[in-house]
Structure formats: C-alpha cells, structure tokens
Amino acid sequence: MKHHYWEAPIVIxxxxxxxxxxxxxxxxxxxxxxxxxxxxxxxxxxxxxxAALAIGCFFLVFELGQPLVFWRVWTTATAIIKWGATLLVIAMFGDIFWLLGYLDVLPLDWGFLGAIASVFGGGTPVFATIAGIAGFGIMVYTGVMLSTLKAHSFWATPALPVLFTISALSTACAAIALSLGIFAEPTVALLAATEEIHEIIHVVDIILVCAEVTVLLIMILSFLGAGNVTQKAVARRWVVGKTAPLFWLGMIVCGLVLPFFLYVFGADSAASTVVAPVLVLCGGLLLRYLCVYSDERAEIPGENRYYNRTADPHAEFVEHWTYGENMY
Known part of the structure; x- marks a missing residue:
C-alpha cells in the first residue's frame, strides 16, 4: 500500500x-x-x-486535521495519543515553572523578574523532577505511538521505542552541548561546572551514538533476513533501494559515524563542540523521516476489490455534495 499513513508534520x-x-x-x-x-x-x-514541545504539539494538532476539537484526545479512553498528550502537558508546565525559578539569570534589569524567581526558585528541584520524568515518558512514547500500529509491520517492533529513546537522548545531548551555559553568571565555579558537564555530555553522546548504530543495524538486518514480506521490502529499500543513500550516507555516515569520530578525535575543537552536535541533530530528524515514510502494510484480503467499487472522487454527484447535507 503506497498511501502514507502520516506525513511530514508527524516527522517534525x-x-x-x-x-x-x-x-x-x-x-x-x-x-x-x-x-x-x-x-x-x-x-x-x-x-x-x-519551544520544541510547543512547536511539536502545533504540528501534531495540524496533522490530525481538526485543531478545534483537540480536547477529544482526553475523552477517548482507548486512544494511545491521550497518554502522549498528557505527558506533553505535564512536561511543559514543569518546564515553565522551572524556568520561572531561574528568571533572575536573564541579563535584564526588570525588578519583578527577581521577585518571580524568588517565588518559584524554591520549587525548581521539584519542577525539574516532574519535567524530567515526563520528558523520559515522551521519549519512549514517540516510539510506542508507531509500534502500536500493528497493521504496519515495520513499525510494530519493540526495537522502535528503544531506538527512538536512544536517538532522543543523543539529540538532547547535542542540543545541550550547543546551548549550555548561556546567560549563566561567569563565576569560576560555574565555568568549571560548565566544562565538566560538557565533557560528560560528550562522553554520553559517544556511547549513545554507538548504541544507536547497533540497535538500528540489528533491527534493519533482522528485518532483511527474517522479517515478513513487508518488513523485508522496507529493509531492502533502506539497504540497497532508493532510500539507501539517505540511510547509509545521510543517517549512518553523516548522522552517526562522522559525529563519533569528531567527538573522539576532535578534542575541544569546533568540529567536536559544534559540527558533531549539528550532525547528530540532522541524523535524528532523518531517522524519523525514514521511519514515518516506511509505513507500508500488507494488503487486507478483498481490499482492492472494495476500492475498485467505490465512486470516483471526481464524480459529479460527489463534487456537488457537501458534508452534512441531506439531499433526500
């Protein structure tokens, strides 16, 4: 089946x-x-x-097609998307309250910023914990959301939530490495802490990149060798088909292998601190693009016969009918 289940907004x-x-x-x-x-x-x-969660929510609601009835997500007991939406709300509010507790780090002279920071500052550990737990749930959920769609056998694998979680942590390391310490007070203690955290983040990202390559190749090669017809078709397209350049050159080489070598051999150069994190972010986006657009599913018996009997969407009676109109 060539019709895509979801489009680019879900990738984003x-x-x-x-x-x-x-x-x-x-x-x-x-x-x-x-x-x-x-x-x-x-x-x-x-x-x-x-900002990432807010923009992501916008694209999700946009893709669902009916933005004004987004609240129905929470009224459908069996909808898997309900748990994702709940985690997003919890994480965003935890993040907002955490940010309010650190408003005094901004280079602004507005007196009320310090007052707001003093009100929320005492609860920042609690807000960070809430946002962190909900954030972890969101990482796992992004893979679970696809893996619950059993009709799409390439997605319906326990490896996908693991792969998406590892990739999310890796891209998060890259984003933190690019933005850590901005607006922070340039004291000796904080400068030393910034260097220490940068080193930890780089080491963690090296481990995550290795883990992501391993899980990704195991998943693709297992589908290629022992998957069903649909899984083999998608895996073959990734490995030797039309998306092979994106997979091997874009995601494996530029998105994973090259950042690994830049992290290891680039020391504290711009290649390690800037180029490698940017490549990791691009590789994470490309991974989700390839996965979302690999949504082939096996044809249901009699499905083509059904579609062949449906009306032409450009037939005269279809074009003259509007939704909700009772013509008889």
Missing amino acids: YLFLGGLGGGIMCLTAIMSLIVNPGTGSLFFVPMFFAL
Missing part, C-alpha cells in the same frame, strides 16, 4: 517531542544528581525544550 513532531523530552530528562539528571546546584546553566536548553 516526533523529532521535536523526543528532543524536548530528552533535554528535560538530562537536565533533571545533571542538575539534581550529577552536579547539583548548576540549574542556571540549563536555562537556555530548557527554554529550547519548551
């Missing part, structure tokens, strides 16, 4: 959702456990996380 939503959730999760771990007291360093990354 899955990428931004995983990115925002990953930033929140890593920020909670880094600022509360690894290096406590460094929350102000993550002000810009957390702002980017909030």
Whole structure:
C-alpha cells in the first residue's frame, strides 16, 4: 500500500517531542544528581525544550486535521495519543515553572523578574523532577505511538521505542552541548561546572551514538533476513533501494559515524563542540523521516476489490455534495 499513513508534520513532531523530552530528562539528571546546584546553566536548553514541545504539539494538532476539537484526545479512553498528550502537558508546565525559578539569570534589569524567581526558585528541584520524568515518558512514547500500529509491520517492533529513546537522548545531548551555559553568571565555579558537564555530555553522546548504530543495524538486518514480506521490502529499500543513500550516507555516515569520530578525535575543537552536535541533530530528524515514510502494510484480503467499487472522487454527484447535507 503506497498511501502514507502520516506525513511530514508527524516527522517534525516526533523529532521535536523526543528532543524536548530528552533535554528535560538530562537536565533533571545533571542538575539534581550529577552536579547539583548548576540549574542556571540549563536555562537556555530548557527554554529550547519548551519551544520544541510547543512547536511539536502545533504540528501534531495540524496533522490530525481538526485543531478545534483537540480536547477529544482526553475523552477517548482507548486512544494511545491521550497518554502522549498528557505527558506533553505535564512536561511543559514543569518546564515553565522551572524556568520561572531561574528568571533572575536573564541579563535584564526588570525588578519583578527577581521577585518571580524568588517565588518559584524554591520549587525548581521539584519542577525539574516532574519535567524530567515526563520528558523520559515522551521519549519512549514517540516510539510506542508507531509500534502500536500493528497493521504496519515495520513499525510494530519493540526495537522502535528503544531506538527512538536512544536517538532522543543523543539529540538532547547535542542540543545541550550547543546551548549550555548561556546567560549563566561567569563565576569560576560555574565555568568549571560548565566544562565538566560538557565533557560528560560528550562522553554520553559517544556511547549513545554507538548504541544507536547497533540497535538500528540489528533491527534493519533482522528485518532483511527474517522479517515478513513487508518488513523485508522496507529493509531492502533502506539497504540497497532508493532510500539507501539517505540511510547509509545521510543517517549512518553523516548522522552517526562522522559525529563519533569528531567527538573522539576532535578534542575541544569546533568540529567536536559544534559540527558533531549539528550532525547528530540532522541524523535524528532523518531517522524519523525514514521511519514515518516506511509505513507500508500488507494488503487486507478483498481490499482492492472494495476500492475498485467505490465512486470516483471526481464524480459529479460527489463534487456537488457537501458534508452534512441531506439531499433526500
């Protein structure tokens, strides 16, 4: 079946959702456990996380086709998207309250910013924890949402949520590396903490890139060798078909292997601190593009016979009828 189940807006939503959730999760771990007291360093990354989730929600609602009835997501008990929407709301409010607690780091002289920060500042550990847990759920959910669609056998695999979670954490590391420490007070302690967190983030991203390559190749090669007809067709297209250049050159080489070598051998150069994170972000977006557009499904018996008997969408009686009109 060639008709795409979802289009480009869902690609953007899955990428931004995983990115925002990953930033929140890593920020909670880094600022509360690894290096406590460094929350102000993550002000810009957390702002980017909030913006990513907000823009991702816009594209999700846009793709669903009926923006004004988005509230129905929470009224359908069996809808998997309900859990994703709930996690998005929790994460965004946790992020907003966390940001309010650090408003005093902004280079502005407005007196009320300090007052707001003092009100919310005491609860930043709680807000970071809430946003971090919900962010982790969002990362996993982006893969679960596709894997629950059993008719699309390429998506219906437990490996997909694992792959999307690893990719989301990797892209989050890249985004944090690019934006960490902006607006932070340039004290000796914070500068030292920034360097330490940068080193940790780079090491973590190296591990995540290796894990992502491993999981991705195992999933694709297992489909190619032992999958059903649909899985084999998609895997063959990725490996040797028309999307092979995007898969091998775009995602594997430029999105994963090249950043790995830049991280390892680039030391503290611009190649390691700027180029590699940008390539990781592009690779994460490309992964979701290839997955969303690999939505072939096996044909249901008698399906073609049904479609052959339906009316031509340009038939005269169809074009003259409007939705809700009773002509008889």
